[in-house]
Amino acid sequence: MTAHDFIPNTYKSSIEKGSVTWESPSNIALVKYWGKKKDQIPENPSLSFTLDNCKTITTLSFAKRTNDDTDFSFDIYLDGELKDDFKSKIQTFFDRVEVYLPFLRIYHFVIETQNTFPHSSGIASSASGMSALALCLMSVEKQLLKSDGVQGADKNALDEAYFNRKASFLARLGSGSACRSIEGDVIVWGETDCIEGSTDLFGVKYPYKVHENFKEYQDTILLVDKGEKQVSSTVGHNLMHNHPYAQNRFQQAHQNMDSLKEILESGDLNAFNALVESEALTLHAMMMTSTPYFILMKPNTLEIINKIWDFRQETGLHISFTLDAGANVHVLYPKNESEEVLQFIKNELVAYCQNGHFICDQIGFGAKLIDNE
Numbered sequence: 453m454t455a456h457d458f459i460p461n462t463y464k465s466s467i468e469k470g471s472v473t474w475e476s477p478s479n480i481a482l483v484k485y486w487g488k489k490k491d492q493i494p495e496n497p498s499l500s501f502t503l504d505n506c507k508t509i510t511t512l513s514f515a516k517r518t519n520d521d522t523d524f525s526f527d528i529y530l531d532g533e534l535k536d537d538f539k540s541k542i543q544t545f546f547d548r549v550e551v552y553l554p555f556l557r558i559y560h561f562v563i564e565t566q567n568t569f570p571h572s573s574g575i576a577s578s579a580s581g582m583s584a585l586a587l588c589l590m591s592v593e594k595q596l597l598k599s600d601g602v603q604g605a606d607k608n609a610l611d612e613a614y615f616n617r618k619a620s621f622l623a624r625l626g627s628g629s630a631c632r633s634i635e636g637d638v639i640v641w642g643e644t645d646c647i648e649g650s651t652d653l654f655g656v657k658y659p660y661k662v663h664e665n666f667k668e669y670q671d672t673i674l675l676v677d678k679g680e681k682q683v684s685s686t687v688g689h690n691l692m693h694n695h696p697y698a699q700n701r702f703q704q705a706h707q708n709m710d711s712l713k714e715i716l717e718s719g720d721l722n723a724f725n726a727l728v729e730s731e732a733l734t735l736h737a738m739m740m741t742s743t744p745y746f747i748l749m750k751p752n753t754l755e756i757i758n759k760i761w762d763f764r765q766e767t768g769l770h771i772s773f774t775l776d777a778g779a780n781v782h783v784l785y786p787k788n789e790s791e792e793v794l795q796f797i798k799n800e801l802v803a804y805c806q807n808g809h810f811i812c813d814q815i816g817f818g819a820k821l822i823d824n825e
């Protein structure tokens with residue numbers, strides 16, 4: 453498949469107006485995406501667990517435009533409040549996806565969005581936000597195709613598999629990690645030899661056996677720092693260009709995908725913990741060794757990591773951590789150890805969270821259509 457396959461045959465855009473609502477989850481990468489080429493193509497493969505509770509709910513309303521203005525026309529609201537500062541991000545997104553969604557200039561759009569997690573929690577909303585918007589746009593396309601009475605090759609465009617692939621493809625053009633937020637529960641993005649069907653173009657469901665140990669795997673997110681990100685992820689990714697360790701890192705990600713495949717099959721939780729922690733620290737090591745360099749961990753991030761290591765040593769429980777491009781810590785553990793681990797989190801780790809805030813989440817099953825009028 454190539455990007456070209458997502459360009460539809462022209463449709464008539466005969467629908468006057470409508471509205472659609474999707475809810476789409478965030479995801480947590482175990483093998484990290486860090487570094488990209490032109491057109492949001494990742495430098496290395498990544499693998500993530502789709503989350504269940506951390507979601508964005510987006511309603512997209514559309515109405516045919518009456519004026520002849522040729523610019524995109526849209527308004528965006530977060531929690532009912534007009535957010536003009538989000539406009540440039542959506543404008544860039546529309547510019548990138550227009551060739552794949554030729555109806556974008558024909559309608560005026562109202563995008564109403566809300567997150568189930570507190571904003572300014574330091575949790576990236578770009579994955580859930582961009583995937584929710586991409587799904588809404590796909591539903592509009594589907595309605596347009598249907599109303600045209602699609603025939604022949606275009607019939608493929610109504611398949612669920614095609615719908616999900618194109619939604620992921622579009623989400624990727626909004627934010628790389630968003631392409632892993634369409635489906636559950638384990639997703640791979642980026643071509644790698646050990647995973648059949650993996651591609652740089654969109655996320656695919658992990659196609660091999662996953663051991664029972666990972667069923668309902670838990671992710672408790674400790675909110676260490678709710679401030680604005682010091683560095684945007686796009687700037688961070690770009691620092692991998694000419695980075696002295698970049699090529700080794702990209703190669704290591706392929707090897708880690710290979711190792712993780714064995715781990716997911718065998719259910720070896722010790723090996724799992726070693727791999728995900730190494731990935732998290734490597735991500736931060738890349739940031740610390742780029743030019744310019746930066747440190748996104750906070751003192752409390754390190755306190756938490758050390759506490760997790762001590763607790764694991766003392767109890768033999770299978771708790772580990774991973775990090776995104778920020779100070780918050782994702783604490784990972786199997787469902788059957790939840791009781792002891794949650795007690796530990798409440799007794800020992802909450803003290804390091806800003807205002808004692810944390811969010812309990814677990815592996816989830818992907819985005820859901822809520823409403824389609």
Ligand code: DP6
Nearest residue numbers: 481484485627628629685686776777
């Ligand atoms: C550290 O997907 O936010 O979370 O493509 O520039 O929008 P853009 O980047 P983004 O990068 C996220 C990187 C990460 C690791 C990961 O999720 O794989």
